[in-house]
Amino acid sequence: MDYFSQANSAPLYILVGVVLLFVAISCVLFTRKSYLAGLKMGMDRNVLRTTITASALFTVLPSISILLGVIALSGSLGVPSSWLRLSVVGNLSYEAIAAEAASQAMGVSLKDAASLTTGHLVTIVLVMTTGISWGIIATIFFGKSYSRKSTQLLNKSKKKEGKSFADWAMVAMFIGFCGTFIGSYVAEAVVFKHFLPLLTALVAGLVMKGCEYLVNEKQLAWMENFSLSLSMLIAMTAAVLLAL
């Protein structure tokens, strides 16, 4: 049997399916537990349901992008291994970098799939998994103590200073993330004359502000749940049109 027949063989699909089923069950357990706790706590059922709807809607587009990563990676690692790696731990950019680093360490390259063997495949998958496992290991050993400590610090800052520094710190952290990415798109436009990422970001930003206007000024409160997904959808459509 050739490399791809083995890398795409039924037993591998089944093994990956079993592990992913376990992870999916874990997600269901956490979701159910938090939903029931929210109700017991006295939270509004509609708020909890809106959270579920908005989160599901928001996730669809990025998930399709991850699916594209599965397709891209399956060209060298086969479908089951790519399906596994992009469904759990890590992200597309990490997986691509780790897979290439592992293959180069064995003197082969993902770009030359004909040179790969099943021995390379299992080694690459183990490197990809191990290399990104430190965060999970940290949550197992330090998650409880660190989570409690950080929550205490957040709440202490609220009591001590009247107004919440914790809330501002969360906003600041996200401003930092957004600033990093938007800043890189501006630089990309200036240095490499690649304007599409910046234009896409600008369209998304404008649509988002438009949605905020409709929510706040025109009292279209229902739109708040869809504004992020809608902004992304319109901006991604604009990217297609601008690239024509």
Added chain:
Amino acid sequence: MNKSFDYEQYDNSIHRLGRITNTIGILSLLTLPLVFSVVLGTSLSWSGFAKGLLRVSITYLPICIVEFLIYVPILGSGGSYLSFITGNIINMKLPCAYNAREIAKTQAGTPEDSIITTLAVGVSSLVTMLVIFIGVLLLIPLTPVLNNPTLRPAFDNLLPALFGALGAQYFFKSWKISAVPLILMIGLSIAIPALIAQTTVMMILIGGIAIAITYFFHKKGALQ
């Protein structure tokens, strides 16, 4: 919050569940390539593994530690366990949790916020797994559609679309906090173009600077 509700008991049970599921999860994931090698009748290259892991860990071990330190306070206990086992944190779980927090109007560090972020990350993880599962089932008919060169720019620009929308939301919350990190990132990336592709590392630096600026303005009472 309903006073009869014991949040500490709930939080303990979340940590117990998280430790159990993440332990089983990571052991399964690490064991799977070994099972693959038995099924395929092949053997691992341990020297290749050691060299490959060294190359990957030089960059990703510090990143994983910093991510743990940054993400846990933001995602809360349940959201953290789920996010670390399901991955795609910066491009999906974190924005999803923030979006949910904005909609539910909860405050970081509160029990309500912990519930909302866990719910958001849990649902997001399930939807991703479902979309990928359906995609894998329909891989043959879907591949030419998704790989169509006309549609390609849409998926290549997913992150600009995401951060453009979020940026519009967050930059306007406070220009005092936003201006310096944004200008700094632009300036550094133009001066050293290699940084344009290093967003994972840069967001730690830029995020840290944003927090330091926030602390300064907050101490002065200049944030409304």
